[in-house]
Amino acid sequence: MTAVPEWMRPPRLEGWFAEDLDHLPDAPRHTELIDGALVFMMSPQRSWHARTVTALVVALSEQAPAKIEVEREMTIRLDDRNRPEPDALVATAPYDPDRTFYTPDQVLLVVEVVSPESAHRDRNVKLRKYAEAGIANYWRVEDENGSPVVHAYELDAPTRSYVPTGIHRHELRTTTPFTIKLDLDGLVPGRRD
Structure with missing residues (x-):
C-alpha cells in the first residue's frame, strides 16, 4: 500500500480552507475546493x-x-x-x-x-x-x-x-x-x- 502524500492530509480537523490551495505545491494542477474537500481532475481530459x-x-x-x-x-x-x-x-x-x-x-x-x-x-x-x-x-x-x-x-x-x-x-x-x-x-x- 502506498503512503498518502502529505498534501492530502487536511491541516486541521475542520478540513481545508480556501487559502490552503495556495500552499499545496505538490497537488495536481486542477485542484479545487468544494465544501472544504479537495476535488482534482484525475482522469485524462477529452x-x-x-x-x-x-x-x-x-x-x-x-x-x-x-x-x-x-x-x-x-x-x-x-x-x-x-x-x-x-x-x-x-x-x-x-x-x-x-x-x-x-x-x-x-x-x-x-x-x-x-x-x-x-x-x-x-x-x-x-x-x-x-x-x-x-x-x-x-x-x-x-x-x-x-x-x-x-x-x-x-x-x-x-x-x-x-x-x-x-x-x-x-x-x-x-x-x-x-x-x-x-x-x-x-x-x-x-x-x-
Whole structure:
C-alpha cells in the first residue's frame, strides 16, 4: 500500500480552507475546493473539452471590452470553504501576474464545459454555489454530437438563484455581460459532422 502524500492530509480537523490551495505545491494542477474537500481532475481530459475551452477563451477575449479580463482555469474564492476552478471566467479585476483567484464581486461570467467526471458538479453543485455567491452569469457548455451547446443562466438577485435565459445551438448572441456573438459550430476545429 502506498503512503498518502502529505498534501492530502487536511491541516486541521475542520478540513481545508480556501487559502490552503495556495500552499499545496505538490497537488495536481486542477485542484479545487468544494465544501472544504479537495476535488482534482484525475482522469485524462477529452480533446473536445480542451479545444472548446480554448476556443471560448479566445473568442471571449477578442470580443471583451477594455478593462475586462478573460481567464482560463482560475479559481474563484466563493467563501472560506469553496474555491472552484471554472473552465473560463470573465472578470472586471485588472490583470495581476501573481493572482491565484478571483472573488465573486469581480466575476461577470463563469463558463463550465461539461465532461463526464464533472457533469454532476457542473450541472448542480456549481450552478447553485455560483448563484449563491452572486455571480451574475453562468454558462454550462455541453457536447451535442460534437457541437458545443451553451445553456445560459442569469442571476435572479433577490433569490440568489439562476434562471435559464436560453439554450444556444449553432450560434450564441447576447448583450450580457457584454455584446457577444459566437459561431458555436465553428468553435471546435475537426469536430464531427
